Amino acid sequence: MKRARIIYNPTAGREAIKREMLDILAVYESAGYETSTFATTPEPMSAAKEAERAAKAGFDLIVAAGGDGTINEVVNGLAPLNERPLLAVIPAGTTNDYARALKLPRDEPLESAKVILKKETIHMDIGKITKDNQEKYFMNIAALGTISEVTYAVPSLMKSLYGYLAYLVKGAELLTRIKPVNVKVEYDDGEYSGKTSMIFLALTNSVGGFESIVPDAKLDDGYFTLLIVKESNLAQILTIVAKMINGGKHIDDPQLIYKKTNQVKITPLTNDQMKVNIDGEYGGDAPMAFTDMPRHIELVANLSAMSRLPEPDRDSEVERHLAEEAKKFEK
Numbered sequence: 001m002k003r004a005r006i007i008y009n010p011t012a013g014r015e016a017i018k019r020e021m022l023d024i025l026a027v028y029e030s031a032g033y034e035t036s037t038f039a040t041t042p043e044p045m046s047a048a049k050e051a052e053r054a055a056k057a058g059f060d061l062i063v064a065a066g067g068d069g070t071i072n073e074v075v076n077g078l079a080p081l082n083e084r085p086l087l088a089v090i091p092a093g094t095t096n097d098y099a100r101a102l103k104l105p106r107d108e109p110l111e112s113a114k115v116i117l118k119k120e121t122i123h124m125d126i127g128k129i130t131k132d133n134q135e136k137y138f139m140n141i142a143a144l145g146t147i148s149e150v151t152y153a154v155p156s157l158m159k160s161l162y163g164y165l166a167y168l169v170k171g172a173e174l175l176t177r178i179k180p181v182n183v184k185v186e187y188d189d190g191e192y193s194g195k196t197s198m199i200f201l202a203l204t205n206s207v208g209g210f211e212s213i214v215p216d217a218k219l220d221d222g223y224f225t226l227l228i229v230k231e232s233n234l235a236q237i238l239t240i241v242a243k244m245i246n247g248g249k250h251i252d253d254p255q256l257i258y259k260k261t262n263q264v265k266i267t268p269l270t271n272d273q274m275k276v277n278i279d280g281e282y283g284g285d286a287p288m289a290f291t292d293m294p295r296h297i298e299l300v301a302n303l304s305a306m307s308r309l310p311e312p313d314r315d316s317e318v319e320r321h322l323a324e325e326a327k328k329f330e331k
Helices: 012-019 021-030 046-056 068-078 097-101 109-118 146-152 163-170 172-177 234-245 312-330
Strands: 002-008 033-039 061-066 086-091 121-131 134-138 141-144 181-187 190-202 224-230 256-261 263-268 275-278 281-285 288-300
Touching: 002 012, 002 021, 002 046, 002 068, 012 021, 012 061, 021 033, 021 061, 021 109, 046 061, 046 068, 061 068, 061 109, 068 086, 068 097, 068 134, 086 097, 086 109, 121 281, 181 224
Parallel strands: 002 033, 002 061, 061 086, 086 288
Antiparallel strands: 121 134, 121 288, 141 190, 141 275, 181 190, 181 263, 190 224, 224 256, 263 288, 275 281
């Protein structure tokens, strides 16, 4: 019998995974895995260390159960290895961007576990970050610029990549804190040097719970989607965000550079600190180099549902609010 190790955050999702653990174990047992569990601890990189240990011990399946932070740690434990087991995800966080990209049930841990029974998988790209000869990994998004720093000062908005973009209508005053950053961005077929309001580097199409910010994202094509928003005033930023949410209409906006690239290097052109948000958490300061590692980890996915469209009613409502805020700043 094959072996599975469930690495779970016992406090995630108001302890929903913990309450359903016996039933979750039964699902993986029925799928042919002798299954055991590991509860993460406050020790730094607890999930990453256990993922690495279990992989080296020959486990066939690692299950990352928790929010995007827990999944990020598990990916960091597996990505450097030459031999990597199959990875499954049970979401229990705030936004669950990675689970959204995989079309997993996000509010029902047991139902998400049952996706293993469909025997559908995908080999997904992983992002590698290099800084000072050190490497770490991410599975969804990196973001730079003052706009990413705002999230660190607003705890209620911190848990996702910028689930907070959808909430700018409730706190537009935060935008007054956004200052353009002078930066050099080098990518496969060019470079940009100048002031930017924000930079996104995405691996999936799910950003802060929205699926149209990177409308043409592919999970296994070997390319990041790079979005550079040039220096913009408040009205322009809100207008771009509204276009992002409404079906990806921002791609051709003159204030934005939208590129597919395998390699990216970001270097500040001043001595100012430039924080980098990695999968929704503080991940260090630029300069940094990013590399897309094609089809690097095999994941359990709900492939039959991955062609579904975004949620237009909700996205359109947010777009309307953002457009109203943009008009205020134009006056």
